[in-house]
Amino acid sequence: MTGPATSPVPVPQEVWIHGGPALLEGVDDGPSLAAHRERYGALPDLGLPELQHLVGRVGLRGRGGAAFPFATKLEAAARRRRPVVVVNLSEGEPASAKDSALALARPHLVLDGAVATARALGARELHLVLPGERTQVRRSILQALGERSDGLDVHAHEAAPRFVAGQARAVIELLSGRPNLPVTAWQPEAVEGLRGRPTLLSNAETWAHVGLLALRGEVAYRRHGTRQEPGTALLTLTRPGEVPHVHEVPYGTRLRDLLPEAAWGLPALVGGFHGSWATWPTVASARLSVAGLAAIGTPLGAGVLLTPAAGTCPVALTSRIVDFLAGQSAGRCGPCRNGLPALGVALRAVVDGSGGTDRVAELAGLVRGRGACAHPDGTSRLVRSLLAVLPQEVAAHAAGGCAGEHRAVAS
């Protein structure tokens, strides 16, 4: 292979944004501050206890993939002096477009969430991390910043065009003026982050939910979703070769209702490139729920539902994703630098029928939990789910009888 492998799904330059019940309500208004204020009203000044109460009551979780409780982060950041607030819009995963959708349609909702939190914490600094490869997102956010004055020290940064550039510690490195690559975190960022200060770093969608809570309150927020998981989530529906669709979906919604009919009956990749495969019966019976999807072994991650075109071989697609992810390693941690390319080789051998799955399973187990960031873990999860969830498709290759189309996934 020459040069790093390209993504089977290119970084989207366009996105279909569907209107939704709360975050994406009336998206046709446009992204201006005037339209935003008309729909959501003025941003109230929330005290820290008030904000903590709000995010704690609705159980808001981070939307970057780890689903960490936001209230816990907020409390940690509030415990020490001079906190910093960071909005992570880097969206390094090519299959995801939901943060781009927010940046394009609802930039002020994201900014309102971050500003309300900065004020409640008494933070003076607000940092925004913009994606390197999505120029329209950068332009939209910078334009939105130009429309408002929040009395904060606002800095915009551009993330490197790399899958791992949006990882929390890589972002702190970028903000510190060092290479935008992950380093070992001995403490959570909310305890010790940028220049040793408590750093409340969250994904753009998380901030949009904080903004929504601040603007509309708990009762309105609870109008959607379930009792256990109130509110909505953004999902990116991605099919290789097509423009991704972003939907705002209340928790509790059946996943099958979101998927186009062409995807019915086929396995889907839940959670994106770091996600897990699910068979059609699993997808068909699943409902949108962080806890529920994690319980059946397909965590929602950053909200990507990737459905290969009919006839695409999921094994070949996974192999291409793994080759891409191997090339996206920062190359700093030995197990990832050596293990992911080896995993790519082993999986390619499975695809062309020359190798077995033992080596694949061994390498997938070997790289797990052994890196400064979750890149090896996520890649391992993808591969292990392929072996566990689609054993027949995998076995068909050894028998030389894979009926799937291998070229359909080529970009």
Add this chain to the structure above:
Amino acid sequence: MTDGPFLWYLNRSTGLVLLVLLTTSTVLGVLAMNGRAGRGVPRFVTQSLHRNLALLSVVLLVVHVASAVADTFVDIRWWQAVVPVGATYMPVWLGLGTLSLDLMAVVVLTSLLRSHLSLRAWHSVHLLSWLAWGVAVVHGLGIGTDLGTDPATLLAPEHRWAALPTLACVGAVLAAGLVRLGRTRRPARVREPLAERSLP
């Protein structure tokens, strides 16, 4: 016994033994970075030997300095053992010895506190040991009576017993230095799997 030839003998002998010890420690320090784990001498053995020889050198250095100061034949004061300028007896050569001692003191102290420092800080200071070694050798050549005062007579029969070990030490450290320079490059991005080489 604070006077007379004993102190002089002690000072000369510790000087030469120090050269051998510091050389061995330097060479082991380089060797500890080479090769591959799980083959040959365990790396922690090389590393411990490197450290313990260096610590032994510190003890010997104290004896070396104390014998020079206590010897009344030459006028060397206590403060001249730590301040590299202002000595009355052979100020340049003695000053170099003092400079080497100061450098070694910094290297040893930072190594004892190594786990509290950043790797980069510790390593930058540790590289000073090359300088300390070189300065110490020049000090020995300049002040050491056993090597004579004229470089032309260095290998004369009466000096040979001290000159040959000195030259061997210089050769060993030069070789170690070349090995060290050869491996400053970053490790290859993808390593060869160990499994393909026979593991014990």
Add this chain to the structure above:
Amino acid sequence: MSRLRVDWPSCEARGLCHELLPEVVDLDEWGYPIVRGEVTDELVADARAAVRACPRLAIRLVPR
């Protein structure tokens, strides 16, 4: 009880941790450490030695 944490970007597969603490640290096929399980009280002294010996200062003993 405590456990070993590796600073992966600093680790260069020197392997001293495995030599000094084979009970807890294995090496993978590229020579990088595989930390297996916790450091029991009997092994804490050896674990500290392994931490001190790391040429890259790339492991720490952290409380569980």
